Amino acid sequence: MRGAVLYGPRDVRFEEREAPKVIESTDAVIRISATCVCGSDLWPYRGIQPVTQPTPMGHEYCGIVEDVGRAVTSVKPGQFVIGSFFASDNTCPNCRAGYQSSCQRKEFVGTAQAGRLRVPLADGTLVATPAVPSDDLIPSLLTLSDVMGTGWFAAEAANVKPGTTVAVVGDGAVGLLGVLSASQRGAERIIAMSRHESRQRLAREFGATDIVTERGDEGVARIKELTKGVGADAVLECVGTQESMMQAMRSTRPGGSVGYVGVPHGVELNGEELFYAHVRLHGGPAPVRRFLPELIDLVWNRKINPGKVFDLTLPLDQVAEGYRAMDERRAIKTLLRP
């Protein structure tokens, strides 16, 4: 079986890897229908996160179950399934509290850019769709594995409710799906922060009511201007840099919330500033498993179409071009078909 392997900065190769098989009795092996490149894959791809050895890549996946261990009872061969990038048992106290991405037995699922994938803790991790989906639904179902679940969690963590004013920092796929999530949750006003025309267009399609092109302090000033000097009720931080985190915090009204899902790289928060800002902070790796049933339902019934974030589709063997296109911001997100 061939799959993507990252060797070092900007060096992704599509090469022979060991075929996955059931190892633990709780495993499943699935045949990948679609996988994709995540914004967070770009951190190691760009060398910002060091790569010490050849590393198989990919943590977003959906596909057909091929084989299951003898302890697996909730999914069976032939079913179409979606799972989170963190395998979880869905029974430990953290899972029961809705934080499956902090499962006491969590395992990162990191080899999905390939034809087949071993998924540990299959009962707790995978959710089957009502039937094998038609082909046009697959991109949207794939987003539920991470990017849409992450945008959804950002909106939830930021307490987006009907009537609220929301600002979204970051116009990558997560930010854009944060806009869609805020809209689904009834936000009255959604300010997307973006300076790229194609992304602005998609943001508007997903429900953004305002676009702010300024960044940093100027971006904060614009948000304040748009909210009568008060700040937004909810701000979704979908980048993970010091600048984006500060922009998010300073755009939030006292008593408002920042939902942060961008994996932090070098972010430090000053306790005193946070104290006097009076904001709520919540975030982390999205517990997408919690949201899968609800989001599958929304996609299945064609209420939402998050698959629109894929503006480039390539055969899996062109995975290297998929990374390049995202790195150079020629593509928002690359879908890969084995």
Place this chain on the structure above:
Amino acid sequence: MRGAVLYGPRDVRFEEREAPKVIESTDAVIRISATCVCGSDLWPYRGIQPVTQPTPMGHEYCGIVEDVGRAVTSVKPGQFVIGSFFASDNTCPNCRAGYQSSCQRKEFVGTAQAGRLRVPLADGTLVATPAVPSDDLIPSLLTLSDVMGTGWFAAEAANVKPGTTVAVVGDGAVGLLGVLSASQRGAERIIAMSRHESRQRLAREFGATDIVTERGDEGVARIKELTKGVGADAVLECVGTQESMMQAMRSTRPGGSVGYVGVPHGVELNGEELFYAHVRLHGGPAPVRRFLPELIDLVWNRKINPGKVFDLTLPLDQVAEGYRAMDERRAIKTLLRP
């Protein structure tokens, strides 16, 4: 009129100050019935927060209205009133959202260790009790001006609800009243972190079910042990140091909340640790004005007795001894009577 003035580290003097009078039409002048020394007064007293000029002290107060400006309509001379350490108009968007300590017109009320006090924005800041209270209620009513409202906010910010497991970091007056607040809000289990016997006793009286004497990593390990490895649902951070903040964060379960009210001194939060901790963070200067009606009611009807945190009562002219006793941890909190 005489009042307390801080000249430099450990140099508090009781000396002649200008008598306060109504300056703005929205002011009130009150005759102080009782005031006290706050844990946060110890930061400048100890020289950790520099004092650049002789500084009048005191921000906790209750007393009888003596005079009001012509625009004041909600309180009148003769009434017994309590106010927050931040004057607020109680009408701006931040006040309406319940964050009066981020009022767009907020003013710090910092000269309360004296016989009389000017309170700006009296209509928005002061709340009158149903009648002039009997003397024995005054200590508890005084706590509502800051320390009890702050403990209450910590519990609210940490989402303390019926049935939750709560840990309280800090056994000063705020921490102890955090215990009382958590108990009032129906917490099932309240773990007080304290190594001082008299404070442990008061914590138990206020509702603590467990005492943990360990600190830092050992303290965290004890909390984990007491919560089956998961962590507390809600942790109240009532100190403001790097160690206490880390202790609070690391004692919280994924999806749980830290309510932090200790004024941060040199606290820095690592974004990555916060991200993977999955905790919620909320806090800041307590909007005690929001809680005054409810808390006055609880004290007035003798449902709570937060005044027990005062274990030293002195005449105001012995204010310097009041600071010393707290600095040396001989007293939890000093009440001062003009």
